[in-house]
Amino acid sequence: MSHSCIAAVTGANKGIGLAIVRNLALQYPQSSFNNGPFLIYLTARDKTRGQDALKSIQSDSALKKARALAQDGGLTTVKYQELDIADDQSINSFANFLKKEHPDGIDMLINNAGIAEQGFHPEMVDTTLKINYYGTLHTTLALLPHLRPGGRLVNVSSMAGKLNKYSPTITSRFRAARSVSDITTLMQEFSASVHEGRHTEAGWPSVAYSTSKAGVTGMTRVLAREVSEGKVEGVREGVLVNSCCPGYVKTDMTKGGGAKTPDQGARTPVMLALGELGGKTGEFWEHGEVSQW
Template sequence: MSYTRVGVVTGANKGIGLAIVRNLALQYPKSPLNNGPLLIYLTARDNTKGEEALRSLQQDSQLTKAKALTSDGGLAEIKYHTLDIADSKSIASFAEYLQNTHGDGVDFIINNAGIAMQGFDANVVKTTLGCNYYGTLEASNTFLPRLKETGRLVNLGSMSGHLNSQFSDAVREDFLASKTVPDVTKLMERFTSAVEAGNEKKQGWPSAEYAVSKSGVIGMTRAVAAAEKAKGSKVLINSCCPGWVQTDMTKGKGAKTPDEGAKTPVMLALEDIGGRSGLFWQHERPIDW
């Protein structure tokens, strides 16, 4: 089967990622970008969990009722592919697959994959930033050339990465002053060094590796968008917060269901957003970082 649109969702075997895939299939028929069949790659680092997630969607009552999938006469087909954004070889392998299989490019990438660990020490910080910041950065840089001229890149940040009172004024100002990816990366390195020295709070950082990693994602996404715009690229690049969602990561707590949390990233992938790029979104609208 041939597809007129192709999209990728990372970390999609459960929670928000799985809900994003479901809602892409449900919302696509009403999207102004709908111009024919859509192929969605559900990606995950664990093959067994990824295949189980795919089967769950193929049997999903919402999708069946809406006749959203091609097997029911709809427009969307979902396929599974292995991808671990914390593994450079995995990122490169999937990028090569996309190039070989979809030589004309893909339409959107939604980088949802991320981790939240228990405890706080230098190793936890290194592992968390390695996936959430450096992994998302590498995936963004590697997949950008695979996007079509009018493609979209959506990176999931978090309100935990909002530049609120958990950061000192000086650190907050440094984040806001960052213009390039190296600027943001230096901030991640500063935080890591501060934790290793045991004085992150004295230097104005919270003892919260997940929050800092998501601040990095928001700042990095803004910087990547600016760099692409300077090249004359029409690709729209944004970050967003899905909200406080009931997932394993929040231990079932939260004010939103996964489907509600999927609304903003799905909108950024499928709706007319007026050409806006480099922004941080929540509740389907851009907000101040």
């Protein structure tokens, strides 16, 4: 079967990622993207967990009631595909798979995969940055040119990454960044300062997760500018690039302490993928609205 619209969701075997897949399927029929059959790639690094997540989607009572899935007469087909954003080879393999299977491109990429570990020490900082920042960046750069005209890139960030935890100098450097390399330099300096035991005096907080998400928001912001100015080779016309906070969601990542359900957390990412944005790009969104970073 050929599909009129194609999406990929990273880190989708549980929590917000799985809820994003579920709500894409539920909301696609009423969206402006609906021009026929819809295919969603549910990606995860672990095959067993990914396939279990796929089974949960296929047996989901709300999806069955809405007849959202093709197996029940609806428009959406969900498939599992392996992707580990901590592994460059896995990212490249996934990108090559999509280019082979869909040479005309896909319509939306939602980068949801990420980690939030307890504690604060150099190795944990490096692991957090490797996945949350560099993994998201590499996946974005590998697939951004494969988005069709009018496509959507959504990077799931966090309000924890807002610029209220840094020295005035670092804050101004985040805001003044004009290229992805400017943001990457900041991430490198954060890591180096932690390893050298001087991050506090250098103006950084003792929190790896929030700093990695500041990087994601900043990277998304400057990347959108580079895309709109034609500085990113191969990106097609009208692609919108945004980041968002899903809110404080009750998931394994928050150790069950969240205030929102995963479905509630999926609302803003799904809106950025399927909704009418009025051409807005390079913005940070919360609660379905543009928010101050």
